[in-house]
Amino acid sequence: MIGFTTPYLWYSSRATGAVSLCLLTLVMVLGPLVSTRVGGRRIGRFAINELHRSLSMVAMLFVAIHVTATVIDTYVPIGILSAFVPFTSPYRRLPVAIGTVAIDLMIAVWLTSYFKEKLRPDLWRAIHWLSYGSFVAALVHGYLTGTDAHTRWYLMLTVGCGAAGMAAIVWRITARPERAGGRTALSPLDAPSPARRKS
């Protein structure tokens, strides 16, 4: 086995891990904003949807870099298998496994969204719900695995992302979507009057 390691790989792994977490949190917040039909006046609803879709691609990219950097680095014995099969890592078995679960769920969500037209809508929807699980797993993975986990900035990041994610879930459950009528970005209509809002 050729050994290859440099501190920069390790820094990249940790950095992209943290960035991934932030991006994923953003994606997790935007999702419920789409389904609760937020927007339409200053920001188009289509824009929030597009942002949700695009950011998820960027997040996947950073996750891919995070995994690649970790796997290439021989300083810790995490192989490519551990990236996809949980509990196969000799180093920090459980925390890495949780990260692996996060990735697996993410891949499922990503694949089904990529092939959305070819799938039954209810199947796509059911798998999309797994994204919540993926987010929680990523959060926990970051806290348990990360070398920086006990630094103050990372702690605050975890709490911040966790709170945002929690708020998104609560919003998803409680928000009553407003009618689209009269509130889109390009609509010539005014904001609805109180009487109209009721219908």
Add this chain to the structure above:
Amino acid sequence: MAIRKRGASFRLVVDPVRCDGYGHCHELAPELVTLDEWGYPIITANAFPGNDRELMRSAQLAVRGCPRMALVIERISAQ
């Protein structure tokens, strides 16, 4: 990708069961779709020519942007 034959016209068709009134189609293709008072799409244009690039682009954006995949572009006639 719609094939633009000379003289072919197209229209946007909404599957009313899948549609859930998100309204993205109106935002992305306001020339083709307006919304009724409850937020559901009214396809205003009965047909648009296939070689009108702007309208076709709007229609394609609307189809791609719909969160419920409720829109399709249908070819009406070809000469």
Add this chain to the structure above:
Amino acid sequence: MSLHRVLTGAPRSAPATYAEHVAQFGELPRTIDITKELLASGLTGHGGAAFPTGKKVELLKNQRHGVQFVVVNAMEGEPASMKDRVLLSTNPHLVIDGAVALANTLDADQVIICVPRDRPKLAAIVQRAIDERPSRARRDARIELQTPPGRYVAGEESALVHWLNDKETLPQYRPTRPAILTIGRSATLVDNAETCAHVALIARYGAPWFRQVGTANRPGTAVVTVSGAVKPAVTEVPYGTPIIDIAKKCGVTTPPQAFLLAGFGGVWIDGAEAHRGFDDDSLRPIKATTGAGIVVALPLNACGIRETARIVRWMAGESARQCGPCAFGLPALADDLELLASGRRAEQTLSRLQSRASVIEGRGACRHPDGVVRLVRSALEVFAADVVRHANGNPCVHAQSTVVHVPATQREEELEWQ
């Protein structure tokens, strides 16, 4: 004028047993293929759409993979209709004979009779009739009873077939019509119960006999439910019989101010048009149809606007709620009609009603909202004088409170968000 064909033997205290049925009509002839007879007879469907039965059978015969199912639609979701119930409670074997004849013609191996599950007595009658049938030859179709939930839209043929497939009574989005209905992958023939009864008689007596009564374009008889000004009654009359005569036959004495034809999804016609014959050709000029044989008479001392408001409110509750324009539009129409009926703030109500009707029309997956829009437009036309009075703040205060039988709304559900 009273002519009993499918209702021969009525009124009965109990449904005709198989023995009584054979004594009355003879056994169903063993002829296999009655397509030509059906085409020659000019029989059209009695479920409301009036599609020529012979043509339907012919269309299905040409299906590559054959037809496996014949469905007898006895769902009768229209509250103003009782004919299928009465027919099945009188001559159930005639209906079954018709279905068997259709199955033999199409080489189908199963007949499914659909009765709503909230009518257990009717289901019991049908089951007993099925059990009474003589043991079948191996070639004959199996007959079975199914009981879907009795919602209004469940009687629509695509919704019915959807239920048989997936146990869900939701109408399907069928952009291209006519689509061949399928159960699983097998083509399916769906026919109204009364249509099947007529088929059974044509199989016995032939097309020329069938055409002896009725009109040239609509031969034969129809079983009609009359209600409103009188207690609901069912009678069988030849097509073309003047509407006022049908009403009088069922006990209507004073000429009504208006009639509701074809049920809650039909149209109002002015009482002055009652001389017209009950057939689509004479009704077409006033934009009405015979529908599923429904005539509701509105007496002089009733308010057409109020009755329409009640009907639309109920129809709104019967929406499958799959499509926004119907789920939100129909309750809005009901709101406007109730406002109009009450006589409060009515100038904008009328124009809002008309524009909403135009916006809702044609934007659902099924014809449910279109039927309501049609009804509303016909009400605004037929009761135009009332509309003007109401709009000026003079509602019909002395009108009878309710005339048309509208069932209680079963459940008020909030629209659910996913």
